Amino acid sequence: MSETPDYRPTLFLPETDFPMKAGLPKREPEVLERWNKMDLYGRLREARKDAPVFSYHDGPPYANGEIHMGHSLNKILKDIVCRSQSMLGRNASFVPGWDCHGLPIEWKVEEKYRNAGKNKDEVPVLEFRQECRDFAAHWVDVQREGFKRLGILADWDNPYTTMSNDAEASIVEEFLKFAMSGALYRGSKPVMWSTVEKTALAEAEVEYHDHNSPTIYLAFPITKSKHVMLAPNMEQRTPHLVIWTTTPWTIPANRAIAYAPNMNYVLVEGGHDAGRGIERKAYVVAEPLLETFMKETGLDQPQIMTHLKGSDIEGTVCAHPLRGQGYDYDVPALAGDFVTDEQGTGFVHVAPGHGQDDYVLGMQHGIEVPHTVSEDGSYYDHVPLFAGETVFKPNGKDGGANKSVMEALRATGHLVASGRLEHSYPHSWRSKAPVIFRNTPQWFISMDHDDLRRKALTAIDAVEWFPERGQARIRSMVETRPDWVVSRQRAWGVPLTIFVHKDTGEILRDDAVNARIHAAVSARGCDAWYDTDAQEFLGNDYKADDYEQVSDILDVWFDSGSTHAFVLEGREDQTWPANLYLEGSDQHRGWFQSSLLESCGTRGRAPYEQVVTHGFILDETGKKMSKSGKNATAPDKVIQQSGAEIIRIWVASSDYQNDLVVGPNIIKACTDGYRKLRNTVRFLIGNLAGFDDAERVSVDDMRAAADSEGLGLELFVLHRLAELDALVREGYETYDFTRVYHALTNFCVTELSAFYFDIRKDALYCDAPTSLRRRAARTVMDQVFSCLTAWLAPMLSFTMEEAWQSRFPDENDSVHLRTFPDVPGTWKDEALATRWQNLRQFRRVVTGALEIERREKRIGASLEGAPHVYVDNEAIRSALGDIPLDDLCITSDLKVMAAGDAAPTDAFRIDDVSGVAVMPVHAEGEKCARCWKLLPDVGSDPAHPGTCGRCAEAVAARPETLSEAG
Structure with missing residues (x-):
């Protein structure tokens, strides 16, 4: 008898050149090169030129360093947006941009001078500006290549930069609109000031870090009061209002004390060691804070003399603790709505030149706003006792101001106690040095002129925010924000292109002058402001000697806040307003807000209709990831080891609306998830080899053979495609990429690989080519492939391109030129879905029983089984119908016992599937x-x-x- 022949060549085994091992670090650059060669971005623009426009505006990153994971998260999200909108059938161009002005870049150039022991102020301004320009241009190129490597599809050959001539001219034009409208004014207000960088800072340029500050309890002797009086036996003692502060250096600028009208206060008398023996003094403090006050000051044998309401303090006047030493003015007590009982004494020392609340309260009462501290953080020469003392040194460390002030106060006997406090304190985001509030002349855009604040709040309510909490966040900021400080005392940026009359202080408002300025900047950039004689701008109507040519530069946030004017309105491939802005949640106080205010001030509405925000990046211990610190995950390292696609999966799979975690374990999990998706796609490609339309089976024919051939399974998969089509489209429309990714991943892993493919392998490999079951399976798999490659393409841009090219090789084609397939709604069949959910439960019990048989080595594979199944679950029994249950459960035979037959007690059961029991039986034959x-x-x-x-x-x-x- 001859040997049994090898029948493997007669099987339809999978055929594909789509490798199981991705080799992404090597393969991805090849894909990028092909996209570049075929001009994929240009081809996509041409393909969508007549489609509805989806206008996305890219927020510009600073051009000052290598890209980091924050950049990767941000740009990949934007890429997913534009790719998905394109596949939804819209013309979604991606115009990348860079912020090239301002302190982040200037600071890096200055660093070179500092390291060489040079002073940048000695460098000619145009030479210095050129170095800044060259520095920014270098990093634009570096970052552009980094973003390309991540698979970002954008107009890389035509980006926008805020330092181009046309951009600078547009920024100047936008600024002059505020100047001409009367919204721009010069004022002297306290602003956040970096003594290291010697410039004002915006809130968005400040970050908060722990700082160790001195604390003092300081007594202000009362000289006049209607209600704060002592008992007769204490008439020789002066009552004091006590303040608590973490900035003793601001005491020379004190001009008032704030109290809370509705708070309860007490007048307490007790002993205190003032350094000259125990003295008994009388202090007024908030009653809720009395215990803390006594503990921290060491008040001995305290006795409450009087209970007071805050309103009783109205009209009280104190002396400055340094009276007689150059501080001989009254210090009134004023009601302030910012006083709380959370910390301190219930009284707040008011220095109008060193705090926003202080300034506003002082203005309401006509109180002087003194100039006490110069740009380098030292007291001016006119400040009594402390002239020349420094708050912070040039390196950002504490100067001697706090110590000197505390020593002088201690000598007066009014320093009740001192200590130290670790607390959150504002620091410059560039120098990392602590900042101060400093009264200094600056240029402001009024929030109240022409109802700018109201317009902005109305615009916020008209925008759709993702997540919704973003609306409340930015609204609260705009409601309470002070006027916009738009001037900076720096060199690299767009200058405030205005002239001010030397005698009147009035801004020159002349359209002809503005036109000459704009024309010069359009032709030569903002350097024209520095190398053009002022008389050329002023023309024949004005004399240059009568005017000050302002030398400050614009807040860089005004630059980026104006980008909508020259990107959305200035380019043919964009429309205004944008459909979407997308940035990190910190941009509620940054770019979202500056764009909002600029646009509302010049156009009356927001420049965007929707805003999406993402969170910050944390390491795997939950700590905020440093851009360059030891806990940073570098994107280039991940790309070298695993590929950019793994970073894209991390972004797509993470809940980006909250803070995101990344690290080695997360990257490994993403790699494992990627491998499962790739295997699913590979199975599809391998089993669709040679498929053509002649083999296709209609849905009607599948329905006709639903039970006899078991093709209800194919109909169930088509039903799931219809469900997923709706989910995918809604997810991409609402920027819920995580929902899309996890739904598709679950579909691939649990419904296709572990269920549908597992069942259909036998038919795919072994059925005759004319088999209706095999043809139907390949028809459905062709639909699955078409849908999955499109649905996943915005997220897995490299792999879906590779998969598409593997099956349909064409150097001039791309999966990214497609739109999402039209999935017929008629594929959806809820009754069928319910039936197949019951069949899956039936299958779970059978395969569970067979798994035990395999584990106990009573069978080698499930095909050796022919189990007897007892079903008294009516929903499951009715679902069985006449379908081939042996195919469903991958057995050689399967027998469903007659209704009413009782299952043996030792039959296999699953707790969460009632009414199904299985007795394993070995197959015959x-x-x-x-x-x-x-x-x-x-x-x-x-x-x-x-x-x-x-x-x-x-x-x-x-x-x-x-x-x-x-």
Whole structure:
């Protein structure tokens, strides 16, 4: 008797050149090169030129360093937006941009001078500006290549930069609109000031870090009061209002004390060691803070003399603690709504030149706003006792001001106590040095002129915010924000292109002058402001000697806040307003807000209709990730080891609206998830080899054979495609990429690989080519491939391109030129879905029983089983119908026992599937040498004695394989 032939050549085994191992670090650059060669971005613009426009505006990163994971998160999210909107059938161009002016870049250039021991102020301004320009241009190129490597599809050959001539001219034009409207004014107000960088800072340029500050309890002797009086036996003692502060250096600027009208206060008398023995004094403090006050000051044998309401303090006047030493003015007590009982004494020392609340309260009462501290953080010469003392040194460390002030106060006997406090304190985001509030002349845009604040708040309410909490966040900021400080005392940026009359202080408002300025900047950039004689701008109507040419530069946030004017309005591929802005949540106080205010001030509405925000990046311990610190995950390292696609998966799979965690374990999990997705796609490609339209089966034909051939399974997969189509479209429309990613991943892993593919492998490999079941399966898999490659393409841009090219190789084609497939709504069938959910429960119990048999080595594979199944669950029994249950459960046979038959007590059951029990039974018959099922009809065909009847027919239908099989 001859040996059984090798029937493997007669099987339809998967055929594909799509490798199991991705090799992304090597393969991705090849994909990028092909995209560049075929001009994919240009092809996409041409393909969508007549489609509805989706206008996305890219917020510009600073051009001052290598890209980091924050950049990666931000740009990949934007790429997913534009790719998905394009696949939804819209013209979604991506115009990348860079912020090239301002302190972040200037600071880096200055660093070179500092390291060489030079003073940058000695460098000619145009030479210094050119160095800044060259520095920014270098990093634009570096970052552009980094973003390209992440697979970001954008107009990289035509980006916008805020330092281009046309951009600077547009920024000047926008600034002059505020100047001409009367919204711009010069004022002297306290602003956040960096003594290291010697410039004002915006809130968005400040970050908060822990700082160790001195604290003092300081007594202000009362000189006049209606209600704060002492008992007769205490008439020789002066009552004091006590303040607490962490900035003793601001005491020389004190001009008032704030109290809370509705707070309860007490007048307490007790002993205190003032350094000259125990003295008994009388102090007024808030009653809720009395215990803390006594503990921290060491007040001995305290006695409450009087209870007071805050309103009783109205009209009280104190002396400055340094009276007689150059501080001989009254210090009034004023009601302030910012006074709380959370910390301190219930009284707040008011220095109008060193705090916003202080300034506003002082203005309400006509109180002087003194100038006490110069640009380098030292007291001016006119400040009594402390002239020349420094708050912070040039390196950002504490100067001697706090110590000197405290010593002088201690000498007066009014320093009740001192200590230290670790607390959150504002620091410059560039120098990392602590900042101060400093009264200094600056240029402001009024929040109240022409109802700018009201317009901005109305605009906020008209915008759609993702997540919704973003609306309340930015609204609260705009409601309470002070006027916009738009001037900086720096050199690199767009200058405030205005002239001010030397005698009147009035801004020159002249359209002809503005036109000459704009024309010069358009032609030569903002350097024109520095190298053009002022008289050329002023023309014949004004004399240059009568005017000050302002030398300050604009707040860099005004630059970026104006980008909508020259990107959205200035380019043919964009429209105004933008459909979407997308940035980190810190931009509620940064770019979102500056863009909002600029646009509302010049156009009356927001420049965007929707705003999406993402969180910050944390390491795997939950700490905020440093851009360059030890806990940073560098994108270039991930790309070298695993590929950019893994970073894209991390972004797509993370809840980006909250803070995101990344690190080695997260990257490994993303890699594992990627491998499962890739294997799903590979299975599809391999089993669709040679598929063409002639093989396709109509949905009607599938429905006709739903039970007899078991094609209800194919209909169920089509139903799931219809459900997923709705979910995917809604997810991309609402920027819920995480929902899309996890839904598709779950579909691939649990519904396709572990269920549908597992069941259909036998039909795909072993059925005859004319088999309706095999043809239907390949028809459905073709639809699955079409949908999955499109749905996943915005997120897995490299892999879906590779998959598409593997199946449809064409150097001039791309998966990214497609739109999402039209999935017929008629595929959706809820009754069918319910039935197949019941069938899956049935299958779970059967496969669970077989798994035990395999583990106990009673069978080698599930095909050796022919279980008996007892079903008294009516929903599941009715779902069984006439479908081939052995195919469903991957057995050689399966018998459903008659209704009413009781299952043996030792039958296998699953707790969460009631009414189904399984008794394992070994299949009868011989093992087919081709499909490996154990069947009674093996050998029934003499031409192929080692096969079952089904396989014999399949081999006969492929005679070309017989010689190989022999």
